[in-house]
Ligand SMILES: Nc1ncnc2c1ncn2[C@@H]1O[C@H](COP(=O)(O)OP(=O)(O)OP(=O)(O)O)[C@@H](O)[C@H]1O
């Protein structure tokens with residue numbers, strides 16, 4: 001009952017966000033200079049040629065008419081056809097999306113696998129070697145841009161030592177290096193949060209109760225404290241996953257992965273309004289959807305939230 | 309002292325905290341089998357530090373146990389290894405805390421929080437342990453449905469939480485239950501209910517209880533024997549009747565005068581002048597001499613010893629030795 005209300009509210013927020021973003025992107029690409037008709041026509045085209053193309057792709061219509069048809073497109077999850085190639089934008093996006101999704105998913109998994117154990121151990125053994133190592137790692141993760149890390153990893157483990165393939169999308173091996181470069185920066189944030197959260201939980205009163213019950217230190221720390229400490233960690237990891245989809249677009253360039261990044265970059269170069277619009281709204285939709293799921297997950301993990 | 313061996317005997321316990329706070333000073337305390345022993349003292353007098361030492365959870369550092377013994381069933385707890393102390397906790401000595409909302413794990417179900425102790429100490433399998441947990445909840449008055457077993461702490465009221473906490477405490481049938489201000493966080497009606505519950509449980513299970521409180525009224529209702537603690541030292545210890553009818557030590561006397569008596573409603577209370585000394589600045593001699601209306605010269609110079617003035621009635625005060633100078 002409460003959960004249903006909660007889900008309904010979050011869903012309404014999601015719809016509103018998408019509406020807002022699609023409006024903003026629609027107007028922004030029309031304000032910044034660049035005319036898709038000019039791109040299609042080429043440099044030698046006459047004004048008449050360009051005008052003809054405008055009429056064909058629909059950019060000659062009044063803004064209000066264009067906007068209305070754009071909203072209708074979104075409502076039906078059909079982002080129209082590319083102004084340049086004429087292909088369905090939705091189809092193009094859906095064809096590329098699995099690559100980006102694989103990359104981001106693997107990235108967040110690797111990030112969490114690195115961050116959570118080190119974060120927990122850092123909190124349990126504060127000011128120990130592992131704690132300093134964790135701090136060093138998270139400093140590094142925050143300082144190093146992922147594309148740079150990507151280039152270094154590529155040079156090291158694909159060019160110098162042939163441990164991983166240089167390009168291609170055939171196997172999971174192709175995704176390990178890009179996912180690692182993507183996940184490392186996220187790991188830094190998750191590591192810090194895990195440590196802080198675990199330290200806080202370990203200082204709470206229920207820990208005294210657990211010890212007074214005669215529980216082993218292992219149970220006290222890895223059952224009682226960890227269960228509570230992971231609640232914010234899982235939530236933030238989910239949000240980080242959303243950001244990662246954005247980051248993936250850049251990393252795809254470094255590793256020549258034909259994901260959404262490539263598609264959108266081409267769209268931007270060519271002033272392909274429909275492709276850019278569709279791309280932005282799609283990414284926003286996925287991002288909001290992830291946050292929506294994270295909210296629900298959080299409320300399931302944290303029994304206190306569910307009630308209130 | 310007594311010829312028989314009590315369940316718990318604390319002797320000359322002395323505990324300091326990191327820079328120089330003297331939290332517990334040559335403290336002596338005995339708890340007999342099946343006795344409800346009330347430990348009364350103002351805030352900061354060392355009640356919790358003492359009980360934490362008994363259950364073997366004093367954090368060292370910042371705490372440092374300088375001297376003393378805590379003899380429980382013939383063994384000195386202070387000499388036990390960590391693992392031996394752990395096996396004692398929850399099994400032989402259990403604890404109930406003041407604020408159940410903070411001292412229960414928010415993300416584990418009540419049933420699970422009771423079960424884990426049973427499985428650990430008594431080797432019970434999950435299912436029978438949960439059954440036993442339900443029995444325990446019934447014993448503390450939460451047996452009307454199995455719902456409580458599957459509840460998270462926040463789904464229960466304050467009184468129910470404290471009952472669940474008590475069920476956790478008695479789970480393994482301990483010989484000693486330490487209840488550190490178990491009713492302080494509750495409102496008056498609930499206080500009474502919880503007191504009655506603890507009293508009844510003691511009657512059924514015959515365990516000893518160290519009942520800690522700063523409220524003499526509460527102790528009066530439940531304790532068999534009462535010890536009064538001031539600035540980390542026991543200043544008087546006797547059977548409840550003797551303490552309330554015939555207190556020997558001036559601090560106890562003033563404490564009794566300062567409690568609200570339901571029969572003398574409306575009359576102003578006599579608060580003890582001054583405040584409890586900071587554990588970092590404990591007065592010389594008898595720590596109470598700065599607030600004592602009968603203070604003599606010797607009181608500022610020598611620390612009085614806890615001596616038996618009547619059978620089973622101990623007090624620490626120079627005046628009782630006939631000192632007039
Ligand atoms: N962790 C600590 N660090 C430093 N000093 C401490 C610590 N815990 C206790 N003390 C000192 O020990 C003294 C006694 O504290 P204790 O908690 O035993 O008091 P209490 O009698 O339980 O009081 P209350 O009724 O407020 O619970 C305090 O005044 C304080 O100076």
Ligand SMILES: [Mg+2]
Nearest residue numbers: 355356357488
């Ligand atoms: Mg206390």
